[in-house]
Amino acid sequence: MSSRSRLGTLAMIAIYATVMICTNHIYTILDDESTIVAVAGHPILPTIGLFLSGGHQHEHPPVSDILLHLWLIATGFSFFMLRVFANIFFIAGVYFTARSAQKLAGEPAYWTTLILGFVWPFAFQYGRITGWYCFSMFLVSLVTWLYLQILDDRGYWTWAGFALTGILFVWSNYFGVAILALLLLDFLIFHRTQARKDLKPLLITSAAVVASFLPLLKVVTTTLGTHAAPVTSHVNWKNAIATVGYPVFSIFGSAAVAPWFLPLSIPILLAAIVLVVSIWFSPGRKWMVYYVAAMVLLGLSGHLDIKRALFLLPWFFLAIVVSLTSDGNYYPRLASAAIAVMVIVGWIGIVSGNHYATTNLREP
Numbered sequence: 001m002s003s004r005s006r007l008g009t010l011a012m013i014a015i016y017a018t019v020m021i022c023t024n025h026i027y028t029i030l031d032d033e034s035t036i037v038a039v040a041g042h043p044i045l046p047t048i049g050l051f052l053s054g055g056h057q058h059e060h061p062p063v064s065d066i067l068l069h070l071w072l073i074a075t076g077f078s079f080f081m082l083r084v085f086a087n088i089f090f091i092a093g094v095y096f097t098a099r100s101a102q103k104l105a106g107e108p109a110y111w112t113t114l115i116l117g118f119v120w121p122f123a124f125q126y127g128r129i130t131g132w133y134c135f136s137m138f139l140v141s142l143v144t145w146l147y148l149q150i151l152d153d154r155g156y157w158t159w160a161g162f163a164l165t166g167i168l169f170v171w172s173n174y175f176g177v178a179i180l181a182l183l184l185l186d187f188l189i190f191h192r193t194q195a196r197k198d199l200k201p202l203l204i205t206s207a208a209v210v211a212s213f214l215p216l217l218k219v220v221t222t223t224l225g226t227h228a229a230p231v232t233s234h235v236n237w238k239n240a241i242a243t244v245g246y247p248v249f250s251i252f253g254s255a256a257v258a259p260w261f262l263p264l265s266i267p268i269l270l271a272a273i274v275l276v277v278s279i280w281f282s283p284g285r286k287w288m289v290y291y292v293a294a295m296v297l298l299g300l301s302g303h304l305d306i307k308r309a310l311f312l313l314p315w316f317f318l319a320i321v322v323s324l325t326s327d328g329n330y331y332p333r334l335a336s337a338a339i340a341v342m343v344i345v346g347w348i349g350i351v352s353g354n355h356y357a358t359t360n361l362r363e364p
Helices: 003-026 031-040 044-053 063-074 084-105 107-119 121-126 132-151 156-170 176-190 192-197 199-227 237-252 265-280 285-300 308-325 332-352
Strands: none
Touching (some): 003 084, 003 107, 044 063, 063 132, 084 107, 084 132, 084 308, 237 265, 285 308
C-alpha cells in the first residue's frame, strides 16, 4: 500500500471515528450493554473463576469482558469513553474487511469496503454497542484476512496468528467455532492441494483451537439447551418469521425502518432482492452463501437477534464488494443502484427517527 493510500485510509478512519464518538450519546444504553458493563466491572480473576465454575452468566465467554474491564480502568470509568471501546473495534473490523476485499478483488474493492462500512446505516447504528458485539465483528474480519493470507502461502507466522486469533475468538464468542469451521471447510474443499501441503500447521492450529475450546464445552451445552427452541408439533410461523426476518431486514436497511412501516420498507425490500440476485451471479456468491449459512446456524441455536447479527457483517460486506468490483458480475449497475437505495432510505429512517420497531434505540 502506497503512502498516499495510507494517508487516505487514516483520514477516512479519523473522520469516521470522530463522527461515531460524537454521536454515541444519541443512542441510549441498551439493557444488554448495562449487563455487560456491570460484569466487566468485576475483578478479572474472580470473573474467570465464576465462568469456569458455571456461576458466571453464559451469554458469551469472558475475553471481551476482560478487555472491557481493562478499558474501564484505563479510562477512569468514563461514561463518555464507554462506547469508544466498541467504536475502535468496529472501525478496525471494517479496515480488515477492506484488506480482505483487496485480496479478493483488488484496490477498488479496498476503498469500496471502507466507504460502504462507514456509510451503511445498520453499521452506523450498531457499530457503537459496547461489549462483545463489535469485538466479535473485529475477530471475524481479522480471522478472515489471516485465512486469505494463508491462501497466499505466507508461512508459519501467519498460521500462528490465525491460531491465536481463533483461540481469542472462541473465548469471546461461542459461535466462533462455527465461523472457524466454515473457513476450514472452504480450505479443505476449494484448496485441497494447499491443505495437503500445509497439513502440519493445519493440524497444529486445529488442535490448539479445539484444546482451547474444551473448557467451554460444559458452558456451551448449558447455553444451547437454554436458548434452543423447543421441538413441538405446532410451530408459530408468524413469530418465527418475525424473529428471523427483522434482524435480516435491518441489516439490509437499518433498525430505524421496521419492515411494517410503509412505504419506506418497500424500497429496502425490493433493493435487497435485487442485490442478492446480483451477488448470486457474481464471484461474491461464495461469501453470501457462508454469510447465510452462519445466520441459519445462529438462528437454529436460538441466538439470532439484531445485535448478534452485527458480528457477521464482514462476510456480508465481502459478498457485496466482491460482486461490485469483480469482472465476473453480470449486474454491477443494478447492484450499485440497490445499494444506493438501501443506504438512502436507511438514513432517512435514522434522521426521521419515527420508524423504529421499538423506542429503546433513541432517547425520548
